[in-house]
Amino acid sequence: MSALALPEAAPRGRSLWRDAGRRFAGNRAAMASVGVLAVIALSALAVPWLSPYSRDAIFWDLMAAPPDLAAWHPFGTDTNGRDLFVRTLHGARISLMVGTVATLVSLVIGVTYGAVAGYLGGKVDALMMRLVDILYALPFLFFVILLMVVFGRSILLIFIALGAVEWLDMARIVRGQALSLKRREFVEAARVLGVPSLVIVRRHIVPNLLGPVVVYATLTVPRVILFESFLSFLGLGVQEPMASWGVLISEGARSIDTAPWLLLFPGACLAATLLALNFIGDGIRDALDPRDR
Amino acid sequence: MRSTRATAEPPLLDVADLRVDFATPDGPVAAVRDVAFQVMPGDRLGVLGESGSGKSQLFLALLGLLAPNGRAIGRARFAGQDLLALPAAALRRLCGDRIAMVFQDPMTALNPYLRIATQLTEVLTLHRGLDGVSARRAAAAMLARVGIAEPERRLALYPHELSGGMRQRVLIAMALLCEPELLIADEPTTALDVTVQGQILALLQDLPLTQVVITHDFGVLAGFCNRALVMYAGRVVESGPVRTLLARPRHPYTAGLLRAIPRLDQPARRPLATIPGQPPEPAEAGVGCAFAPRCPIAVARCRVERPAPRTVDGEVTVACHLAAS
Amino acid sequence: MSALLEVSDLAVAYALPTDGVWRAPRRLQALDGVSFALASGETLGVVGESGCGKSTLARAILGLVPPARGRIRWLGRDLATLGNPERRALGRDLQIVFQDPLASLDPRMTAGQIIAEPLVTHAPALGRAAIAERVAHAMARVGLDARQLNRYPHEFSGGQCQRIAIARATVLEPKLVVCDEPVSALDVSIQAQIVNLLVDMQDALGLALLFISHNLAIVRHVSHRIAVLYLGRLVEIGPAAALFEAPRHPYTRALIAALPVADPERAGRAMGRGLDGEPPSPLAAPSGCAFRSRCAQAVARCVSERPTLEPDGARAVACHRWREIP
Numbered sequence: 022m023s024a025l026a027l028p029e030a031a032p033r034g035r036s037l038w039r040d041a042g043r044r045f046a047g048n049r050a051a052m053a054s055v056g057v058l059a060v061i062a063l064s065a066l067a068v069p070w071l072s073p074y075s076r077d078a079i080f081w082d083l084m085a086a087p088p089d090l091a092a093w094h095p096f097g098t099d100t101n102g103r104d105l106f107v108r109t110l111h112g113a114r115i116s117l118m119v120g121t122v123a124t125l126v127s128l129v130i131g132v133t134y135g136a137v138a139g140y141l142g143g144k145v146d147a148l149m150m151r152l153v154d155i156l157y158a159l160p161f162l163f164f165v166i167l168l169m170v171v172f173g174r175s176i177l178l179i180f181i182a183l184g185a186v187e188w189l190d191m192a193r194i195v196r197g198q199a200l201s202l203k204r205r206e207f208v209e210a211a212r213v214l215g216v217p218s219l220v221i222v223r224r225h226i227v228p229n230l231l232g233p234v235v236v237y238a239t240l241t242v243p244r245v246i247l248f249e250s251f252l253s254f255l256g257l258g259v260q261e262p263m264a265s266w267g268v269l270i271s272e273g274a275r276s277i278d279t280a281p282w283l284l285l286f287p288g289a290c291l292a293a294t295l296l297a298l299n300f301i302g303d304g305i306r307d308a309l310d311p312r313d314r
Numbered sequence: 315m316r317s318t319r320a321t322a323e324p325p326l327l328d329v330a331d332l333r334v335d336f337a338t339p340d341g342p343v344a345a346v347r348d349v350a351f352q353v354m355p356g357d358r359l360g361v362l363g364e365s366g367s368g369k370s371q372l373f374l375a376l377l378g379l380l381a382p383n384g385r386a387i388g389r390a391r392f393a394g395q396d397l398l399a400l401p402a403a404a405l406r407r408l409c410g411d412r413i414a415m416v417f418q419d420p421m422t423a424l425n426p427y428l429r430i431a432t433q434l435t436e437v438l439t440l441h442r443g444l445d446g447v448s449a450r451r452a453a454a455a456m457l458a459r460v461g462i463a464e465p466e467r468r469l470a471l472y473p474h475e476l477s478g479g480m481r482q483r484v485l486i487a488m489a490l491l492c493e494p495e496l497l498i499a500d501e502p503t504t505a506l507d508v509t510v511q512g513q514i515l516a517l518l519q520d521l522p523l524t525q526v527v528i529t530h531d532f533g534v535l536a537g538f539c540n541r542a543l544v545m546y547a548g549r550v551v552e553s554g555p556v557r558t559l560l561a562r563p564r565h566p567y568t569a570g571l572l573r574a575i576p577r578l579d580q581p582a583r584r585p586l587a588t589i590p591g592q593p594p595e596p597a598e599a600g601v602g603c604a605f606a607p608r609c610p611i612a613v614a615r616c617r618v619e620r621p622a623p624r625t626v627d628g629e630v631t632v633a634c635h636l637a638a639s
Numbered sequence: 640m641s642a643l644l645e646v647s648d649l650a651v652a653y654a655l656p657t658d659g660v661w662r663a664p665r666r667l668q669a670l671d672g673v674s675f676a677l678a679s680g681e682t683l684g685v686v687g688e689s690g691c692g693k694s695t696l697a698r699a700i701l702g703l704v705p706p707a708r709g710r711i712r713w714l715g716r717d718l719a720t721l722g723n724p725e726r727r728a729l730g731r732d733l734q735i736v737f738q739d740p741l742a743s744l745d746p747r748m749t750a751g752q753i754i755a756e757p758l759v760t761h762a763p764a765l766g767r768a769a770i771a772e773r774v775a776h777a778m779a780r781v782g783l784d785a786r787q788l789n790r791y792p793h794e795f796s797g798g799q800c801q802r803i804a805i806a807r808a809t810v811l812e813p814k815l816v817v818c819d820e821p822v823s824a825l826d827v828s829i830q831a832q833i834v835n836l837l838v839d840m841q842d843a844l845g846l847a848l849l850f851i852s853h854n855l856a857i858v859r860h861v862s863h864r865i866a867v868l869y870l871g872r873l874v875e876i877g878p879a880a881a882l883f884e885a886p887r888h889p890y891t892r893a894l895i896a897a898l899p900v901a902d903p904e905r906a907g908r909a910m911g912r913g914l915d916g917e918p919p920s921p922l923a924a925p926s927g928c929a930f931r932s933r934c935a936q937a938v939a940r941c942v943s944e945r946p947t948l949e950p951d952g953a954r955a956v957a958c959h960r961w962r963e964i965p
Contacts, residue, residue: 034749034790206743210807213701215730216760224756228747364826365797477917478689507688508853508897509914530827533899574831576860578898582879583838583861586831592796593826 041232044308051304054297061294065113074104076111077262085280096286099269100276108264109287115265116294119179119249120242126184128238131191132227138192139199140222150196153189161186169257176259179252183245194237198230232309239302243295250291266291325352325391326496326524327376332388332398334368334375334548336596343597345371345384347548350623353496359526360539360556362571366593368548369528370418373498377415378405393495411441414489416499420481420506424473430484431469437491456487461517479510486517498526503534532575536560544568547594547604550623554630564632566609603634611636643714643815643847644677644700650708650871651695655922667921669695671871672709674948679814682841682848684862684879686855686894690921691868693851697819700849701735702726731761734808738820740800744792751788754778754806761811777810780843781836798829802836809840817849822857834861855894859883864953867891870921870929877954887954887961889934928959936964 045051064071073093079102080086088097096105138149165182172178202208203226211221246266252258253267254274266287273284334346346368353359363369375386376397390397392413397405409415417423425433434453438444444452450469457465460483473481482502489497499518503511515538518525527539535542535556542559544552544567552565563569573587591608602617603609609616615635623633651670670692677683685693698704700711702718711718713729721729737743744753754777758770765773775785781802792800801821808816818837822830838861841848852858858865859879866876867890875888886892893914914933919925928946931937938960946957 032786032789034794036791037746037793206737206739207745209703210735210737210743210804211745211756212703213730213733213735214757214760214807215727216756217727220760225745229745364828477920479917507918508855508899509688509893510917511899512897513915531899536900571827574828576831576834576856578856578859578883580860582859585835585838586860588831588835589828590832592798592829 041305041308045304048304048307050300051308054300054304057293057297058301061113061290061297062117065110065117068107068110071110072104072107074107076107077103079103085276085283087280088282097280097282099272099283100280105269105283105286108269109266109290112264112266112269112287113290113294115176115259115263116246116249116267116291119176119183119265120246122180123183123187123245123249124238124241126180127187127191127241128234130184131188132195132230132234134188135192135195135197136199136222136226136230137219139196140203140218140226142200142203146196150193153192157189165252166255166257169252174257174260176263179249179259183248186248187241187245191234191237191241195230195234198233199226202226202229236302236306236309239298239305243298246291247295323355326355326357326393327353327526328389328391329376330389332372332375332386332390334371334380334384334386336381337383337385338597340597345548345596346375346386349388349545349548349550351543351550351553353524353526355495355524357524357541358539360535360542361526361528361545362530362532362535362542363528363545364530364593366547366596367545368596369545370500372545373415373500373526373528377409377413377498378402379415407441411492412494413496413498414492414494416482416485416489416497416502418501418504420478420485421473423485424481426473428472429469430471430473430476434469434484434488434491437488441492452491453487456491457484460484460487460490461513462487478506479513482506482514483517486514490521495524496526497521497523498528500528501530502527503531504529532560532572544571548596549604549633550631551605551634552630552632553623554632558627558630564626564630564637565605565634566611566636567605570608570610642676643679644849645712646676646700646709647674647712648709649673649696649699649706649711651692651699651704652707653704665922668924669871669921670699671924673868673871673873674709675866675873675876677815677847677849679847680841680845681864682850682862684858684865685849685851685868686853686858686865687868688853688918690870690918692871692921693868694819695871696868697735697817697849697851700817701733702729728761730757731811732814733817734811734813734815735817735819736801736804736808736821739824740797740804741792743804744800746792749789749791750778750783750795750803753792753803754788754810757807757811773810777806780809780840781806782832796829797825798832801825801833805833805836805840809844809846812844813846815847815849817851819851820853821850823852823854830857837861855898867894870919870924872929872957873948873955874930874957875955876948881954887956888930888958889936889961889964890930893933928957936960 080098081102083094083098084102085100086094086098088095094104094106096109099105099108134149138146168178168182208221208225211225216224249258249265250267250270253265254271256271258267259265269287270284270291273287276283329352330350332346332349333344336343336345349372361369371380374380375384376390380386386398388398397408400408431450431453434456435446435449438449438452439446454465454469457468462468462480462483468476476484502518503514506514515534519538527534529535539556542553542556543550544559544565546567552559552563552568559568560572563572567589570587570589574589576586589608594604602619603612603621606612606616613636619635621633621635623631625631626637649670650668650672653667653669655665655667673696675683685696687693695704699706706719713733751774754774755770758765758773774788778785778788783799783802783806792803795803821837822833825833834857837848840846848861850858850861862879864877865879865882867874867888869890875882875886875891882891883895886895916933919929919932925932927943928934928937928941931941934941940959944959946959948955948957
């Protein structure tokens with residue numbers, strides 16, 4: 022859009038995003054969730070300052086010890102003697118990273134694919150969507166398991182696998198939005214102007230469907246995190262010594278009667294993150310479309 | 315149409331000091347301010363105004379149909395009761411029974427998921443306590459009365475299966491079912507084709523009711539109403555008999571509007587006389603006359619002192635410092 | 640004045656979704672054989688009511704819907720023979736102003752960006768500075784304050800949005816601007832401003848206008864010639880003044896008679912003189928003359944035989960009986 026940006030000292034207008042931002046700021050649940058998420062994310066980044074211990078340090082005399090604040094083990098230790106607080110925060114890094122990267126991948130692929138299919142319409146659209154339908158029908162879990170077994174467990178593979186699943190939903194949603202946007206008068210005006218189709222998609226269609234896309238993306242992140250946790254629970258997630266929340270929960274589940282804190286803390290963090298993301302997604306949706314309250 | 319006013323009869327609707335406010339995130343916004351008027355039995359009152367004039371909100375307020383963040387203050391006496399002081403349930407009973415409103419767009423005013431029969435009989439069973447069969451018979455009779463041929467067959471249709479003119483007739487039929495004393499019609503002909511407008515106006519003409527027509531169309535005013543109220547920025551700027559208003563408008567806004575309409579006896583392609591600028595947003599309340607920024611004859615006094623409505627020549631009320639008496 | 644646009648026997652049909660799997664698709668004949676020509680610098684007013692096809696006409700001329708039959712010629716070239724790049728290049732010379740001012744502007748773009756888009760599309764070689772200057776000039780020409788160029792459409796009023804739309808349509812100084820009900824969604828006092836603006840721009844830039852509206856009074860005010868459509872057919876066409884003084888087709892007469900008049904003396908008599916019935920649905924057009932179901936002068940011939948457009952000097956009427964009706 023830089024070709025259309027005009028140099029001028031004219032007063033800035035009040036864009037629709039700004040209005041939505043104001044409405045979002047007034048939504049207490051959403052703002053609280055942003056706070057919670059910020060705390061978790063910042064803690065994950067600031068691990069070295071929050072705890073003197075490293076991820077792998079083993080405390081031979083403190084196996085599966087309960088939480089003990091005085092000794093700097095606020096979450097206790099696991100069955101191997103490693104500090105759970107540090108492991109949980111490292112797990113936050115993994116889970117949040119997987120969540121955002123996989124969602125971004127699915128967003129870029131899904132939006133491009135869906136917008137083009139929806140705007141071009143006709144046979145091209147039909148073909149593109151049938152491809153999506155076919156991919157949708159494939160049992161992805163088996164696919165992922167197969168990939169993991171054949172290529173080993175690498176974090177890159179997880180990004181690919183999760184992104185590959187989620188872009189399909191995004192493409193469908195974007196295509197629906199593009200179809201309805203296509204009929205709006207300002208798009209017709211652009212066609213009459215003689216703007217080429219792909220430029221119309223980039224300049225007019227995509228910015229106007231970002232609203233639902235952003236909402237869907239914020240609700241995709243928790244799904245991806247959950248999916249990754251599920252894979253880890255099955256033993257297919259990230260490799261040792263990296264541990265995501267799913268791995269921790271899986272380990273914790275095994276010791277639930279002897280050391281319940283091993284399940285409780287990672288589980289609570291996962292739940293809090295998912296809840297926060299859902300509230301934020303709802304908040305964005307309400308902010309962008311206030312009539313739907 | 316009544317051309318003389320029986321001074322002994324009390325007005326059917328007597329509104330005084332009416333004010334309608336809306337609570338918005340940016341503060342209270344006044345949509346209607348200091349409105350006072352009377353509707354005598356048998357009158358055909360036309361309420362003329364553009365967007366932001368408050369003409370629709372005024373009547374929505376009287377019927378208790380404002381949005382949740384709206385509030386109406388003042389006095390509105392209808393047949394001895396103050397509409398604004400009634401509790402919601404009593405107001406609801408009154409509406410539909412003695413006062414009826416026909417809304418603007420026939421396409422959206424009818425429920426698209428219900429058949430016409432259901433929507434009509436609902437009014438009867440609720441307000442008159444009729445049973446299903448009698449209600450249906452009454453509904454068919456009313457459809458015939460508003461000029462719909464084959465009423466029995468039409469009752470079974472859904473709104474989207476009817477044309478615009480027919481939908482408007484159905485809305486009028488719904489309003490008439492409880493034999494109201496006062497009918498308020500919000501832009502009844504705006505959404506219709508011009509050749510159908512005449513039919514609807516003729517239909518309303520034949521009804522022996524007191525009517526209020528909200529419109530922006532001078533033609534409707536001229537052909538149908540005997541009295542008119544002109545509203546601008548939430549206030550009444552001029553009111554009086556239609557003939558006087560059209561022949562000799564006192565307020566510069568009324569005069570400007572009349573001049574801005576292309577007339578068949580004017581030469582074509584000559585610039586139309588316009589009112590510069592645009593109607594103010596309800597939120598922009600300032601001192602002085604709201605029309606002053608656009609008024610061709612405004613003087614310094616107009617910008618600082620708001621003109622109060624004065625009666626000139628007996629029956630015309632005008633809110634302007636410069637309206638000669 | 641050369642013929643800018645020539646429409647010959649234009650027909651447009653829409654396919655409607657079928658009721659059931661086995662039924663044949665229904666076709667809605669939106670336009671059925673419309674022919675006229677438009678000269679450079681001229682305003683042709685197109686009037687008609689719901690179902691007459693005037694919006695479809697606008698869309699067909701601009702290439703937004705394909706014609707089922709007939710030809711549209713622009714500067715002598717048949718539009719159907721143009722490839723996509725040539726079609727797009729037409730946007731320099733052939734523009735549109737829509738009915739709903741707010742809906743025709745992209746809500747995510749500023750006024751300046753909206754008006755600059757035609758320049759960016761067709762004259763990208765101009766630098767940012769030159770484009771900015773042309774945008775400011777276009778805004779001034781339509782009466783907008785150039786300092787508003789960073790504002791978004793929802794911050795403007797309806798009349799101002801329509802000015803932005805007109806600025807966008809005229810910034811490249813096209814040859815023809817199709818105006819599809821450009822003032823119907825605006826307040827009365829703003830309508831007059833926009834009508835004046837369009838006439839001024841026409842005089843200044845030598846534009847031709849195709850002015851589509853259901854408001855006969857406004858059409859008469861801006862048009863040199865007027866075409867009357869009924870149910871997708873052209874029933875009368877001729878110079879505006881002559882058409883109003885002596886309308887020939889019964890439908891034209893009914894339209895003129897139904898015009899609201901702001902004069903209580905005359906209005907009282909004109910009221911209630913609308914036509915009987917409603918415009919028939921385009922799905923079930925009456926046989927023969929489409930207007931016969933509402934025409935007081937219809938005879939047997941009107942039911943069986945569809946009238947053709949009979950030229951008579953500068954005027955043309957499609958009615959079997961126009962010479963006989965007083």
